Structures are given as structure tokens and as C-alpha cells.
Amino acid sequence: MVRWVPGTPDRLQHAxxxxxxxxxxxxxxxxxxxxxxxxxERTFFRHFSDKREVLFHGQQSLTDAFVAGVAQAPEDASPIELGRSALRSASAFFPDDRRPYSRMRQSVIDDNPALREREAHKLVRLGRSLLDALTARGVDDLTADVVAQLSVTAFGIAFARWIRADEHRSFEDVATDVVRRVGDVARQLEP
Structure with a gap:
């Protein structure tokens, strides 16, 4: 009989x-x-509904980090400051020692169309959760939708850059750079 060993989900994810x-x-x-x-195999299915979920375990924790960033922002924060706060909060989810794992995970996802679809769905759900958190803070629907979509897009770009082989900055530094660039581009859209 196999004895219980702590960290079983993590061990299964890495394997x-x-x-x-x-x-x-x-x-x-x-x-x-x-x-x-x-x-x-029975133990595997106690922790994950299928092998695909091994790659997406922790999705709720990432969403919770985004939402916590909105909740913890100062009362007088502007909508875009709420989005930045969400990104900063999510940055803690990606310490530098997680980068090799994240690179390998993304490589596996990129090689499989069904996994790419699941990853895209994850980002849609993240955007909806962020939208809900923003509207709960009193941000109007349109502004909340724009900020949520921009924040999730900035997150996706920052993540893709953070896992590049030539990138050594922290996730937060990369995300800050991306947000700054989004601001620069958005200002150019003004009539």
C-alpha cells in the first residue's frame, strides 16, 4: 500500500x-x-479530473490574486490603477524560480491545439472575474470591460515575454513595462 506523501498534486504536476x-x-x-x-491511477484521479487539468491546476489561485489586487487597491484608485493593482498582485504568482516550469508548460500547451484552446478559455474566465471585481468597486460597465480586457491582454503579453529565453527580469518588472507600453499606445488612440 502506498503511504500518503505531502505535495501529491505538485509531484503529479511535475511528473x-x-x-x-x-x-x-x-x-x-x-x-x-x-x-x-x-x-x-486512482490516486491521480483523486486530485485531477483528467490529465489536461494537471496543466491548469492553480487557475483559481491566479484569478484570486487578480481579484485580491482590485480589492486591496486604495479606495480612490482610478479604474486603470485597479487594473495595475490586479497585475501587481498576480505577479507574486510568478516568482523567478517558477520560470523554467512555466516555459516548459507553455511549450507543451503550444504544441497541442486543445490545450491552447483551454488556455484561451482560462484567460476569458480571468477577464470575467476581473470585470466582476471592477464593477463591484463601482466602475461603470464599459470602463470595467475595457480595463479588464486591457489587464488580461497585458498579463498575456507579460507572461509570454517573461518566459522568453533571453528574459531575466522579474514578472512584475516585465508586466510594468508592458502596462507602460499599453498606456503609450492608448494615448495615441485619442482623436
Whole structure:
């Protein structure tokens, strides 16, 4: 009988990612992932509904970080300052030591159309949660929608840049640079 070992979901995630990267997502089974860390397939399914969810575990924590950033912003914060606060809060989700894992994870996702679709869906849900948090703070619907979409877009661009092989800045520094650039471009849209 296998004894309980703390950190089982993390161990399964790391094993899955290594197998997906080495053998391909489609060629790897849940049983093989579990076996790689000395567990049964049944144990795998206690933690994840399917092998795809191994790559997206923690999505709610990221969403919670965005929403917490809005909630923790000063009362007099402008809508765009709320969006920046959400991004700063989410930056803590991406410490520098997570970068190699994130690079490998994104590589696996990029190689599979169904996983790319799931990743896009994740960003849509993140935008909706941010929109709800902004409207709860009293931001009008249109402004909240614009800020939520800009914040999620800035997050996506910052993440893609943060995982590049030639990037060494912190996620927060990269995100700050992207937000600054979004502001520069947005000012050019004024009539």
C-alpha cells in the first residue's frame, strides 16, 4: 500500500509536465503520470479530473490574486490603477524560480491545439472575474470591460515575454513595462 506523501498534486504536476515534454501530451496517460511518482491511477484521479487539468491546476489561485489586487487597491484608485493593482498582485504568482516550469508548460500547451484552446478559455474566465471585481468597486460597465480586457491582454503579453529565453527580469518588472507600453499606445488612440 502506498503511504500518503505531502505535495501529491505538485509531484503529479511535475511528473506530468516532464512526461508531456519528453513524449508528447497525447502519448502520455494518467496512469503513466501516477506511476512516475509511485502512485496509482486512482490516486491521480483523486486530485485531477483528467490529465489536461494537471496543466491548469492553480487557475483559481491566479484569478484570486487578480481579484485580491482590485480589492486591496486604495479606495480612490482610478479604474486603470485597479487594473495595475490586479497585475501587481498576480505577479507574486510568478516568482523567478517558477520560470523554467512555466516555459516548459507553455511549450507543451503550444504544441497541442486543445490545450491552447483551454488556455484561451482560462484567460476569458480571468477577464470575467476581473470585470466582476471592477464593477463591484463601482466602475461603470464599459470602463470595467475595457480595463479588464486591457489587464488580461497585458498579463498575456507579460507572461509570454517573461518566459522568453533571453528574459531575466522579474514578472512584475516585465508586466510594468508592458502596462507602460499599453498606456503609450492608448494615448495615441485619442482623436
Amino acid at each position: 506530468a509536465l516532464e512526461l508531456f515534454a519528453a513524449r508528447g501530451y497525447e502519448q502520455t496517460t494518467a496512469a503513466e503520470i501516477a506511476q512516475a511518482v509511485g502512485l496509482t
